Amino acid sequence: MTLTFTPALTYPGPMAKRVPYTTKTLELLRDQGWMCEKVEQWIPGANIRRDLFGIIDIIAIDRGQVLGIQSTSWAARKPHLEKIYREKLEQTKAWLDAGAHLWLISWQKVKIKRGGKAFRYEPHVDIIDLKKDVSVV
Secondary structure, three states, rough: OOOOOOOEEEEEEOOOOOOHHHHHHHHHHHHHOEEEEOOOOEEEEOOOEEEEEOEEEEEEEEEEEEEEEEEEEEEHHHHHHHHHHOOOHHHHHHHHHHHOEEEEEEEEEEEEEOOOEEEEEEEEEEOOOOOOOOOOO
């Protein structure tokens, strides 16, 4: 299962319209040939977002593989990993035991040119694996 990051998503200047991380992730996955949909729900009145099983924003399928993705900023990466590996461990185990995969895609804002105003977002993928030792959490 591979995901290549050829096209960097570029947004000019500090006044660029904010593009949600979920939208960036959907665009990246679709560019790579994945069929994907957002499963995160907005709860009006409560003004909160609810993830599928508390851990998944997007579901993607390709070549017989099912992938659950949590999408966030680089700054929120560690709290999301803690949530996946600790707070929602039962849901994480159930998802992985069902044969599906789970990724955390974190977006880091990087200046294109030192001293310039233009920037791009670079994705970082954490493949969730309960069998390995998690040192970031």
